[in-house]
Amino acid sequence: MLEIKNLKVKVGGKDILRGLTLDVPAGEVHAIMGPNGSGKSTLSYVLAGREGYDVTGGEVSFDGKDLLEMEADERAREGMFLAFQYPVEVPGVSNKVFLKHALNSIRKHRGQEELDAVGFLKLFRSKLKTVKMDKKLAGRELNSGFSGGEKKRNEILQMAMLEPKFAILDETDSGLDIDALKAVSDGVNALRDENRGMLVITHYQRLLDYIVPDRVHVLLDGRIVKSGGKELALELEERGYDWIRAEQGGAN
Amino acid sequence: MSPSATATTLPTEPVTPAVTETEATIAEFTARGYDAGFVTDISTDTAPPGLREDTVRFISAKKNEPEWLLEYRLRAYRHFLTLAEPDWAHLNYDPIDLQDITFYSAPKLKEIKNIDDLTPEERADYDELIKTYEKLGVPLHERSKLSGVAVDAVFDSVSVVTTFKEQLGKVGVIFCPLSEAVENHPELVKQYLGSVVPHTDNYFSALNAAVFSDGSFVYIPKGVRCPMELSTYFRINAAKSGQFERTLIIAEEGSYVSYLEGCTAPMRDENQLHAAVVELIAMDDASIKYSTVQNWYPGDENGVGGIYNFVTKRGACRGKRSKISWTQVETGSAITWKYPSCILQGDDSVGEFYSVALSNNRQQADTGTKMVHIGANTRSTIVSKGISAGHGQQTYRGQVKMLKGAKGARNYTQCDSLLMGDTAIADTVPYIEVNNSSAQVEHEASTSKINDDQLFYLMQRGLSAEDAVNLIVNGFCKDVFRELPMEFAVEAQKLLEVSLEGAVG
Ligand SMILES: Nc1ncnc2c1ncn2[C@@H]1O[C@H](COP(=O)(O)OP(=O)(O)OP(=O)(O)O)[C@@H](O)[C@H]1O
Ligand SMILES: [Mg+2]
Numbered sequence: 001m002l003e004i005k006n007l008k009v010k011v012g013g014k015d016i017l018r019g020l021t022l023d024v025p026a027g028e029v030h031a032i033m034g035p036n037g038s039g040k041s042t043l044s045y046v047l048a049g050r051e052g053y054d055v056t057g058g059e060v061s062f063d064g065k066d067l068l069e070m071e072a073d074e075r076a077r078e079g080m081f082l083a084f085q086y087p088v089e090v091p092g093v094s095n096k097v098f099l100k101h102a103l104n105s106i107r108k109h110r111g112q113e114e115l116d117a118v119g120f121l122k123l124f125r126s127k128l129k130t131v132k133m134d135k136k137l138a139g140r141e142l143n144s145g146f147s148g149g150e151k152k153r154n155e156i157l158q159m160a161m162l163e164p165k166f167a168i169l170d171e172t173d174s175g176l177d178i179d180a181l182k183a184v185s186d187g188v189n190a191l192r193d194e195n196r197g198m199l200v201i202t203h204y205q206r207l208l209d210y211i212v213p214d215r216v217h218v219l220l221d222g223r224i225v226k227s228g229g230k231e232l233a234l235e236l237e238e239r240g241y242d243w244i245r246a247e248q249g250g251a252n
Numbered sequence: 253m254s255p256s257a258t259a260t261t262l263p264t265e266p267v268t269p270a271v272t273e274t275e276a277t278i279a280e281f282t283a284r285g286y287d288a289g290f291v292t293d294i295s296t297d298t299a300p301p302g303l304r305e306d307t308v309r310f311i312s313a314k315k316n317e318p319e320w321l322l323e324y325r326l327r328a329y330r331h332f333l334t335l336a337e338p339d340w341a342h343l344n345y346d347p348i349d350l351q352d353i354t355f356y357s358a359p360k361l362k363e364i365k366n367i368d369d370l371t372p373e374e375r376a377d378y379d380e381l382i383k384t385y386e387k388l389g390v391p392l393h394e395r396s397k398l399s400g401v402a403v404d405a406v407f408d409s410v411s412v413v414t415t416f417k418e419q420l421g422k423v424g425v426i427f428c429p430l431s432e433a434v435e436n437h438p439e440l441v442k443q444y445l446g447s448v449v450p451h452t453d454n455y456f457s458a459l460n461a462a463v464f465s466d467g468s469f470v471y472i473p474k475g476v477r478c479p480m481e482l483s484t485y486f487r488i489n490a491a492k493s494g495q496f497e498r499t500l501i502i503a504e505e506g507s508y509v510s511y512l513e514g515c516t517a518p519m520r521d522e523n524q525l526h527a528a529v530v531e532l533i534a535m536d537d538a539s540i541k542y543s544t545v546q547n548w549y550p551g552d553e554n555g556v557g558g559i560y561n562f563v564t565k566r567g568a569c570r571g572k573r574s575k576i577s578w579t580q581v582e583t584g585s586a587i588t589w590k591y592p593s594c595i596l597q598g599d600d601s602v603g604e605f606y607s608v609a610l611s612n613n614r615q616q617a618d619t620g621t622k623m624v625h626i627g628a629n630t631r632s633t634i635v636s637k638g639i640s641a642g643h644g645q646q647t648y649r650g651q652v653k654m655l656k657g658a659k660g661a662r663n664y665t666q667c668d669s670l671l672m673g674d675t676a677i678a679d680t681v682p683y684i685e686v687n688n689s690s691a692q693v694e695h696e697a698s699t700s701k702i703n704d705d706q707l708f709y710l711m712q713r714g715l716s717a718e719d720a721v722n723l724i725v726n727g728f729c730k731d732v733f734r735e736l737p738m739e740f741a742v743e744a745q746k747l748l749e750v751s752l753e754g755a756v757g
Contacts (some may be wrong), residue, residue, distance in 0.1 A: 050708050076714040088709035091700075092727030101723060102713035109714070141727070158713060 001026040001197040002047075002067075002166055007058035009039075009046050009222075016042045018222035019058065024166075027194035031208055032201045033233060034219035035241050040201045041085050043219070044170045048082040049075045063165065076102075077109035079165030083155035083172045085201075090142040095154070096124065098142050099161055106162055127160040130190055132183040148175040156187040163191065168199045173207040185210030205233035218244055286750075289519030289549055292384040292489050294377040296408070299356035301492060305329060308462050311356050311409075315431050318438065328451035328461030335455045341618035342647040342679060345587050348525055348560060355463045357490035358410040381412055388516060390485045391415075401512070401739075402427055404484040406497055409465035416480065425509075426471035427482050430498055433469035440471060444502055448531035448568045448595070456562040456589075460496050460529040467497035467528065472507040472538070481510050481737060486528075488517035488548070488559070494525040501531070503538035505571065510541040512740055515584070517549045521557040523586060528563045536571030536598065541579070543736055545744050548584035550751070553642070555614025558586025565592035566622075569601035569630075577604040578621070579735040581744040583751040586615060591649065593622035596630035596661075603632040606732040608744070610751055611644030611676070620650035620681075625658035625691065634665040637729050640676035641752060651683040654691035661691040669699040670728050672721070672752075700728075722749045 002024045009017035016039045024030045034040055046053045047060065049072030060067040067075060090098070103123075104114040115123065128138055133153050143151050152172050159167055169188065173181055188198070188211050200211055208216070208230060216233045218226040220241065225248055226232070236244075299310050308329045312322040337347070361377050370378060385392050385405055392405060392413050402416035404427065411429030420427050426437060434441050451461035468484040488495045503509055517524065526548060532540050542565075551558025561584075567576035578592040588611075594603025605621035623632035632652065640646040652663045669678035680697050702724050710720035725748055726733070733741045 048708075048712050051704065071711070072708060073711040073714055073716050076712050082712055084709070084712075088705045090706050090709065090724065090727075092730070093723050094727065097727075098710070098713070098723060101715055101719060102710075105716070105719065106714040162713065
């Protein structure tokens, strides 16, 4: 479903991704772990189509299409979703109004009928329950003044509403209390199915107790340097990244 | 042409305009964005260009005016000659050559008693006019779907149609062209004309008092709540002409009226002058709500053409507990110079100003308000939202004045600017003067920029760049849109979207 081949990306003139290869088939959830600054968010932004990232090599195919050819909004309408590590505040814009616009532009693209206010509200309320989000909070201005954890929960609410084909979760677990972690995981698990792929970026193996991944990858210095099953996450938590660095050094 | 000849009520029989025949004769300038930019092709009665005493006499004679009004105009004209064009506003434009402007242009069409009596040529002009307003979406038929709104349609220098006059007359509301009011209600016009904006007030008000053409006259008698929205639709059509309308609204004790104003003009590469004066008077417990959606042609993206909009609007809250509320959405014009104001004379009177002003491309707007607190416990609220895109330039200029007697008076001002791109400019120039220690003035200002992170975030959820911008802009303006009557709010939202086309990406 998502095939990344030898992706090289420069940011601000600096090489950040240096030949990253990764394949996430439909129906699977893959986790990416890696030290700070290794390029995890860079990868997620490049996949989502943010400007300012200079792709100098490699290719990405999404559902058979050339992902890098598309603008950010086209990618979103094609079903690519990014839960931001740092969700953006947009004061003045109602969370609900925004979501209705977003949902309808995606539905339109899929050839589905646009939802009217009643249809939207019905869906909205049911998804609020899924992610256990407070109605008042969800009706406020988009992320404006939200606490860190509230913003993350709002990302999952949006994901639940938009039902993307592929979701990237960039440290969605950071800053969440235990209940929120549970709610967010439930939201993610509810979306797991054989047609949908997910990439979960995290620092903590704890999240992977809730969202059990099919594969775990280690991103180091802009490359996937090790892959394994869920047990790799446990090992990383115990041993840190130095041993992998050492392995790499030895391999070079 | 007599005043009554210029203002007629449409026959209530549905008229079927010759749509297919007239389509071809309406010269359409199909440029993106401004869809009111077409020209209506009809025979007109036009004054020779230039401003002289003759011009003033010509206009007065055309309107069959009484001697006192001619005298009023001439006084204003003579005073005007002593004044220089103001230069304190943050506006850059070439000096206006008044000798190049036509100060009077009116459709030749005479009074329509029965449309069957029209000559073929008149009938063609009539159809053209009807077609024009249809294209602009202005309901001139009393049976049309917007039947809750009475319309006065002002075409260049004259009012061509006023609807629902009779129905309004039944409750004592007078809604007619000003020239008709001069004829039928001279005592009211004489008493109030120039009483809020004297001809000596400023350069443009002096000019207007000398050469004003039609505008609307509204009189709401004591205790009457006007049963429908009143509106005037101003259309500039003739080339090289200026529009100098004058509107006068009087709300007697305990009455209420909501009045709407819309304006458009053809797209031309010359600049056309619009210098209007609006006076509002509210007596004890009376309330006037005045809403404007200004969509004069803004000029092209290089700043060629567009309307120069120099307008003096002022309301006097003469009575106790009276209220005047201005709401404006200013999307058009190359130049906007406009400060709808309230003189809060009556104790406990209330003044409000809600404004959205947009400058895109090379548009310049210097706009704001004046709240003059005279009476005790007077209150005013100012909410100004300025949006600047492209090379647009935007200045909020607002004055809050608390006079000695304004015991316990309060003002709240909120003044927000939204910038798009790196070449747009926004300025805030507040003047505050407090002469009563118990008066309170509160001023909040903010400047924000639509940033790339916000756009990316919204686009990541499937919105196009333009939808993303529109969403942010609408959010920014919602405190003002909320004040507009429903139909107008929708219209205003669409207008902003069209005006911002091409502002991103
Ligand atoms: N605009 C930029 N200019 C220069 N360097 C940048 C820019 N953006 C990111 N970087 C650098 O790229 C590297 C990768 O950053 P990235 O945000 O992808 O890391 P990360 O793996 O997500 O880290 P974390 O775990 O802390 O979230 C970092 O060294 C960062 O400083
Ligand atoms: Mg990161």
